[in-house]
Amino acid sequence: MMKPTLLRSLVLPLTLAVAGLFTAARAQDVVVGEFASLTGSEATFGINSNNGLQLALEEINAGGGLLNGRKVKVIVEDDQSKAGQAAAAVKKLIASDQVIAIIGEIASSRSLEAAPICQSASIPMISPGSTNPTVTDKGDYIFRVCFIDPFQGTVMAKFALDNLKAKKVAVLTDVKSDYSRGLAQFFEDYFKAHGGEIVKELAYNGGDKDFRAQLTTIKGANPDAIFVPGYYTEVGSIGKQARLLGIKVPLLGGDGWDSPKLLEIAGNSLEGCYFSTHFSPDDQSPKVQDFVKKYKAKFNAAPDGMAPLGYDAMMILADAIKTAGTTDGAKVRDALAQVKNYAAVTGNITIDDKRNATKSAVVLQVQGKAIKYTSTVAP
């Protein structure tokens, strides 16, 4: 009878000691969660924003980490570009990984899923690239480092009116995407208010592959340009099918086009078409060129617009934790809300009272096998 008791008396302190070891290890790291579309129809968004984030993470840790030398650790969850998966990923990150802040997503619909969860858990969330205005309306813990669609829609509407001299525009939206519907709305508002005419408004479902019905009707309306505020997988097919149906006018879009996959799918069908986005690797400012150089060295590819957003989101979060001097959610939140004139890769970021970043957009054009910079539009 003696032995088991002895054993038991030994086991408990040992277990506690081991558990204590792990808790100690955990307290050392600042654990941040990221949810991203690493696979699925918007895979390049997730992969490239995550690449940017990893680059930032390396720099932060190489520079000695945060809060007196604590390393930063990022736990990444893949939401597969699917509705519903984002909420599951964020719940897991908060409940089981006990992250102190969350970074994600690009697609607005999925950020909208995650935002209420972060808000109710008082965990600050930074979206690198969700441009739909309602994302940050979900609460005072939700931030973003990109511009919003009322601005982006205006930029492209202005571009269509002034640069393309377009009077009649047709709009083709993805009805399943908050981003696409919102951007279309803001484009139309500005375009109509400034003398333009929306000749046709049609919709498709994200995941569709046949767009000939909608495009034939659009062709019949004879527009000067077509605004397609969708994501690159569908936009690529839309471009191809539009040209095969004999539609020759330019297609216009937003940052949902910004992917190296766009031209792979579209072939040469989007030649001369324009879209607005956050960043161009052609920008000669030292901050951008430095980022492009580091990114190319690590990933052996030129960054698209999503990569620097991931980088900026991580950097701004690290900055806020430094300012707050703690990982406490409420204090980090307060520090994020006070970010002013932060020199980020995607431009100077000032977080406004709605927790959005005010900054400029660039308009890019498809030229041959490359996407070239045409102009910068300030807010």
Add this chain to the structure above:
Amino acid sequence: MSQVEFFQQLINGLSLGAFYALIALGYTMVYGVLRFINFAHGDIFMLGAFLGYYLTPRLMPHFPGALAAVGVVVVVLLTMALCALLGILIEKLAYRPLRARPKLTVLITAIGVSLFLEFGGQFVFGADPKSFPELIEDRALGSGALTITKGQVIAFVVTVLLLVALTFIVKRTKLGMAMRAVSNNATAASLMGVNIDTVISFTFGLGSALAGVAGILWSITNTTIDPLMGVQQGIKAFTAAVLGGIGNLPGAAVGGILLGVIETFVGGSSFSTYRDAIAFALLIGILLFRPAGIFGRMQVEKV
């Protein structure tokens, strides 16, 4: 809607319908023989597309210049053969052991096989959409107001040819006669010396080969492929088969084309958001008046 637009939509609808018809033929044939809906059929369609995706860059360089057409035929035939093999294999492994069990068991198994292929596909091929290689350059024919592409014409012609060939096989060959016999009464057919296993394997092989061709043709005209592409097309084709009268070959073709045309006209209208909803509502309407489908005969279940 102008006249030009109307005819252009008709062309779009017919070519979309041709795909549905091609996939629906496989559904309907298996149902005709086994009285069983093979839900994994849409996923064979997806595998056909992926086989085309992997075979094209490996085989086409061996057929330069004028031989390209031969190369296309080789890719298509090889895809058909592999899909047929896969169909036979699925039937042998998943459905045959359950043949004596209640129909519902096999049905649920078919859904399981379908999910296995979809998510196995995600695991093996990756979940991101891929751009299908240019097996045939899909270019517009003619430069008038109406356009039709090479891919669309090929899809339509192939569908018609395969429908004719299939009807010939079922109506005129010995194996076709055996298929009809098994469909009519499997027990009686086996007593007359028909090897039921062979007939069923043949049916699955043939149906899966059709799905394989459909997969390649679809990918030529619609650019991107992904492991879940079979889900929506499978449901549409299944609906087309039911609409035409399941078990009936020309019915499947007509059902597919009808569905494609309805969908296209709704998709081009200002109700484009409700494209699928309206198409399916119309189908329910048709089935209310003709429950057995357009070409189907009502059958009384004998006890």
